[in-house]
């Protein structure tokens with residue numbers, strides 16, 4: 001029997017060995033602080049090339065910080081952010097965007113976690129009214145909070161719509177690697193319609209690092225100052241850079257994401273036809289959302305770690321990570337099957 005693993009979150013996985021190796025490698029002697037070291041220069045240059053980012057790349061410590069910094073580059077004080085109601089930004093960042101940006105989040109219900117031009121247009125009615133916050137940024141997540149992925153055509157349509165409406169487009173890319181793996185495209189393809197986006201390392205096998213990728217050249221000058229103001233200019237930046245260098249080596253970022261996605265696919269396949277279990281969203285990344293009877297959830301949670309996502313809807317979230325194995329997935333599928341049979 002294999003070690004029982006958590007299906008709670010890709011945040012619960014450990015770090016990939018290439019990341020740890022690279023952290024050890026940069027741990028030699030002194031290095032210029034605050035990102036002036038050669039590893040940070042190299043990591044940022046490599047990321048910039050991968051994305052085709054004309055405004056540069058800045059490393060930060062958390063996904064919340066990446067979202068707040070990325071969006072702050074795009075907003076003036078009277079402007080607001082349109083985002084899906086389910087966005088991490090809106091639900092799970094303790095009001096950091098509202099507090100640190102000082103801006104209103106203008107939310108839109110989106111059943112699959114995705115915005116469309118029509119959903120965005122539904123929030124543009126108050127433009128020009130001095131009493132109302134002025135929508136300026138559209139913030140999407142790729143992959144979404146529900147594990148779904150925008151297609152490249154959908155992203156292009158959003159980009160064109162935003163440009164035609166004078167809006168700017170931001171993407172929370174905490175799981176961007178999973179999206180690239182799912183779509184079979186380059187990071188530059190996903191990033192092309194964006195003004196700014198984040199690129200997550202943490203959920204992909206890093207210890208804790210995210211990149212803010214500035215696509216638009218006009219935003220480059222102020223970005224380093226805003227990162228400092230927002231307390232994300234860490235002095236020993238080389239250790240953050242090392243994590244991305246580890247993930248970039250041999251395309252581990254893509255291999256890790258591909259594996260995590262494949263394990264979620266295997267899990268979803270194993271669940272098809274299990275009585276009482278229904279997939280709640282399409283499985284397009286490393287998350288499986290399913291609804292099942294409360295008694296089944298309760299029994300499974302006695303042995304297994306995962307989140308009850310939406311209690312009234314009886315929806316749970318099962319997540320895989322870069323190091324999830326076939327045997328672990330199969331063991332969990334057997335537990336779900338057994339529960340369905342015996343409960």
Ligand SMILES: Cc1ncc(COP(=O)(O)O)c(C=O)c1O
Nearest residue numbers: 062063064065088141145172174
């Ligand atoms: C989609 C998404 N964005 C942002 C974050 C924020 O990351 P952190 O917890 O590092 O602030 C998370 C974390 O789970 C996330 O799932």
